[in-house]
Every structure is written in C-alpha cells, then in structure tokens.
Amino acid sequence: MVRLDENDISFPDPELYDGHEGVIAFGGDLSVERVWFGYQLGIFPWYNPGEEILWWCPDPRFVLFPEELKVSKSMRKILNRNVFTFTENQSFREVIRNCQQINRKEQNGTWLSNELLEVFVQLHQYGLAKSIEVWQEGELVGGFYGLQIGNIFCGESMFAKVSNASKAGFIHFVESNKNILDLIDCQSHTEHLQSLGARMISKKEFLKILHKNNERR
Known part of the structure; x- marks a missing residue:
C-alpha cells in the first residue's frame, strides 16, 4: 500500500497498482477536494472510525448497468400500489445519518465516521x-445517497426502516434515470443489490467506463 501525503492530493494509479484486497493507499486526509478527486479515479475511502483512512479500488467491482435492472413481480406490485413516495435531495443529512445509525446484520458499529459524514x-x-x-405516510422510511460523476452514480449506502423501502427507492431511481x-x-x-441485477x-473494465465518462464531462 502507498502512504498518502496530507499536503499533496494525489493517489497511485489504480490501473497500475493492485494493492492488497483492493486497498491501494492509506493515510492522507478527508478533505472534500481529496475525496472528490479519489472518486473520479475510481477510488473511495472505507475504514473503521478511529483507525487510519484506507482508500479502495477493488477488483472485481460490483456494478449495475441500468438496462440490466431486475424487478420481481412482487416488487412491481408494491410499486404499482404506490405504497411509497419518492423525493430527491430533500433530506440529505437525515438520509446519511440514518445510513450511519441503522443496525445491520453481522456488523458491529459503522464505517461511516462523523468526519466522513x-x-x-x-x-x-x-x-x-x-x-x-423514500416516504410512507409522511415518514422517512428509507433512502440512499451517493456521488454523481457525469453519467455514473457512485452509490454509498442505503437504509430501510420498513420492508422493501430501500429496494423500492433504488428501483425508482434507476428507472427514472435509465436514459x-x-x-x-x-x-x-451485496445479495440485496445482486437480486436487482x-x-x-473487472477493475479494468470499470476504469475504462469511468475514464470515458470523465472525458465527456
């Protein structure tokens, strides 16, 4: 792994550096400029609060092509019944705070530190x-957040307080932005997203798509 200099916003080239289990660098800082620059290179921070910052570019990469979205018959019925309503950018802090605090199976604590939040x-x-x-009877019951880099959305985390809330929100988002x-x-x-398609x-294919996207911006 490469140690990053706090005074120099740079990363090792993820195409040339494999790292260990997807970790290609550590250290540096969590400035807005560094985090944004990292995502444009396909690199993201993921670490336990209180520990050193780790920067990842895994191989392979888990992605969804919008045209490959899978919607089960049961989920289509839920969507057609208008059980949920959806908004965008109306409660960002509340969504990310819920993602930080929601209890998850087989996970002790959270990877999302207050600083990163x-x-x-x-x-x-x-x-x-x-x-x-994602709303139900006026209550925020699910949602997710991420970064948009041109025509690529980098999903970060999601939460659900009632069954199918985050899944419905994700389907709505993909179908609304498929063009x-x-x-x-x-x-x-995650099995949750695998079920949706x-x-x-490979990292090589992901970075190729990302680079083409960056050139168009």
Missing part, C-alpha cells in the same frame, strides 16, 4: 452528492 454533506452542498428519500446513467457503482457485493466486472 460531514464531507458528504459538503459535497451535497456543492451539488456533487445526492440523496433519494441518463450509464452505470451505477455499487462498490462491493448488479454484477461483478
């Missing part, structure tokens, strides 16, 4: 991060 809030204020909210987005970066595998691609 505030970085994403700033990125949202700059128009670079967005949230999707805009080329790819949704899910980073690491997400799959693994």
Whole structure:
C-alpha cells in the first residue's frame, strides 16, 4: 500500500497498482477536494472510525448497468400500489445519518465516521452528492445517497426502516434515470443489490467506463 501525503492530493494509479484486497493507499486526509478527486479515479475511502483512512479500488467491482435492472413481480406490485413516495435531495443529512445509525446484520458499529459524514454533506452542498428519500405516510422510511460523476452514480449506502423501502427507492431511481446513467457503482457485493441485477466486472473494465465518462464531462 502507498502512504498518502496530507499536503499533496494525489493517489497511485489504480490501473497500475493492485494493492492488497483492493486497498491501494492509506493515510492522507478527508478533505472534500481529496475525496472528490479519489472518486473520479475510481477510488473511495472505507475504514473503521478511529483507525487510519484506507482508500479502495477493488477488483472485481460490483456494478449495475441500468438496462440490466431486475424487478420481481412482487416488487412491481408494491410499486404499482404506490405504497411509497419518492423525493430527491430533500433530506440529505437525515438520509446519511440514518445510513450511519441503522443496525445491520453481522456488523458491529459503522464505517461511516462523523468526519466522513460531514464531507458528504459538503459535497451535497456543492451539488456533487445526492440523496433519494423514500416516504410512507409522511415518514422517512428509507433512502440512499451517493456521488454523481457525469453519467455514473457512485452509490454509498442505503437504509430501510420498513420492508422493501430501500429496494423500492433504488428501483425508482434507476428507472427514472435509465436514459441518463450509464452505470451505477455499487462498490462491493451485496445479495440485496445482486437480486436487482448488479454484477461483478473487472477493475479494468470499470476504469475504462469511468475514464470515458470523465472525458465527456
């Protein structure tokens, strides 16, 4: 792994550096500029609060191509019944706070530190991060957030307080943006997103798509 200099916003080239289990660098800082620069290179921070910052570019990469979205018959019925309503960028801080605090199976604590949370809030204020909210009878019951880089959405985390809330929000988001987005970066595998059509691609293929996207911006 490469140690980053806090005074120099740079990363090792993820195409040339494999790292260890997807970790290509450590250290540095969580400035808005560094985090945003990292995502444009396909690199994201993921670490336990209180420990040194780790920067990842896994191989393979877990992604969803919008045209490959899978919606089960049961989920289509739920969507057609209008059980949920959806908004965008109406409660970013509340969404990310819920993602931080929600209890998850086989996970003790959270990877989302307060410092990183505030970085994403700033990125949202700059128009670079967005949230999707899922409501039921006026209550926020699910949602997710991430960064939008041109035609690629880098999903970060989601939460649900009632069954199917986050899944419904994700489906709504993908179907509403299928003519805009080329790819949704899910980073690491989850059965939840695999059931919706997400799959693994090589880091090389992911970075190729990302670079083409950056050239068009």
